[in-house]
Amino acid sequence: MSGCPLSVEGMASVLPASNKSMKSDRNTNVGKKFVHVQNPYLDLMDEDILYHFALGTKTHNLPVMFGDVKFVCVGGSSNRMKAFALRMHKELGCEGDGEEMKDICAGTDRFCMYKTGPVLSISHGMGVPSISVMLHELIKLLYHAQCCDVTIFRIGTSGGIGIEPGSVVITDTAVDSFFKPRFEQVIMDSIVTRSTELDRDLAEELFTCSKDFPHFPTLIGHTMCTDDFYEGQGRLDGALCSYSREKKLDYLKRAYKAGVRNIEMECTVFAAICGRCGIKAGVVCVTLLNRLEGDQITTPHDVLVEYQQRPQLLIATFIKQQLGLCRTPPPAPASPERTLQC
Incomplete structure (x- = not known):
């Protein structure tokens, strides 16, 4: 150190x-x-x-x-x-x-x-x-x-819904598979429900910071958390598949209509635990594919490596700004092309 x-x-x-x-x-x-x-x-x-x-x-x-x-x-x-x-x-x-x-x-x-x-x-x-x-x-x-x-960030990868691969999603609310802002925890023989709201001001600050990186699209939206990578996310390429292609597309379109822009497997419990302990928290994930167009990631490896660096670049710059180590950009009006209207 x-x-x-x-x-x-x-x-x-x-x-x-x-x-x-x-x-x-x-x-x-x-x-x-x-x-x-x-x-x-x-x-x-x-x-x-x-x-x-x-x-x-x-x-x-x-x-x-x-x-x-x-x-x-x-x-x-x-x-x-x-x-x-x-x-x-x-x-x-x-x-x-x-x-x-x-x-x-x-x-x-x-x-x-x-x-x-x-x-x-x-x-x-x-x-x-x-x-x-x-x-x-x-x-x-x-x-x-x-x-x-202390501020805690989760940075990672995700599947996008209706947005281009390589887009960076700043989560405003983590939702479950029913598009609800909640995390249901089984504690002994009871089900406890906790809120999954994230810090909106922090999300807006991160979005303002993202304007320093026009080479990749950034937006604010809901992130859906599932318990599984395959059937839980409506994929057609797992070892099991108990639904039709039409049902999958209908589900993802309903998710998009509910404000969901990406899917991963950790955000609800992350938001719930940090919120319960009063810790400021944010989730920033890059999308590796548009799930409305397919289930398998076919993007070349070198492109995926660059995609994965995008959340890191945004958070690193934000931290430097908070520590006074780089220029803080002036607030700019939200761009309708880059913000999500839920």
């Missing part, structure tokens, strides 16, 4: 402050929005082991290691999130080429984690169960580290 002008020096694994003193520190920092958890039992625990991160409150000094984190970017692919960390290493003016950057979660093979100054880059795997595990431990990590004023 050394060599970056915005980083906190040291990764010492000395014993951290007690939970009681941490709560006192939060109370004395008026005006800062600290990360909170919605679990009264955490403060009663002698130790909290973040198993899937290979970190713990007794084995690692989390406030020293992560206390300066202001931005967290998560995505499905480990390689993609390392690439984002390397991008931020360069964008923030850190010394060296970043190749010596260590995976903080090297003690586990579940997720990867890289820190560059105030930016944390973490992989979350594929689907709701995987990202849910990661988010629980991430938010506890930010809580134990006494982080404040």
Whole structure:
């Protein structure tokens, strides 16, 4: 972590402050929005082991290691999130080429984690169960580290509906397969429903930032989250298919009419958990194909690689603007060609 002008020096694994003193520190920092958890039992625990991160409150000094984190970017692919960390290493003016950057979660093979100054880059795997595990431990990590004023982004890929491949969708609302803004969680033998609204002001700020990148289309729209890549998304190319081509197209057209512009497999639980813990969050995904025209991704690999860099480029630029490291473009009127009218 050394060599970056915005980083906190040291990764010492000395014993951290007690939970009681941490709560006192939060109370004395008026005006800062600290990360909170919605679990009264955490403060009663002698130790909290973040198993899937290979970190713990007794084995690692989390406030020293992560206390300066202001931005967290998560995505499905480990390689993609390392690439984002390397991008931020360069964008923030850190010394060296970043190749010596260590995976903080090297003690586990579940997720990867890289820190560059105030930016944390973490992989979350594929689907709701995987990202849910990661988010629980991430938010506890930010809580134990006494982080404040944190913004979390999910950046990734998706299937588009009625928009050209390579389009970047900034999510205003995450919806389920019924086009409803909700996440239904089975907790023991009960179904709990949580809201999936995302920060609208943040979405608008990201859209304003996107005007610096006219070479790819960017829009604000609903993102639908499904539990499956194949039948759950109405594909015709899975091992199973229990519906007709006509029914698939009818469903996708109804989704488009409801304001859905892309489909992925994590956004509802991401929005629900971040919202429940009061953390500002945004979702930015590039589309790899238009699902109204087909199900399989036939775009050449080199083009897909460029597509996948688009959300990273937008978020990296936004972070630099927030840190005062680059010019902030003046607000511009919304373009009817690039905004979604729901």
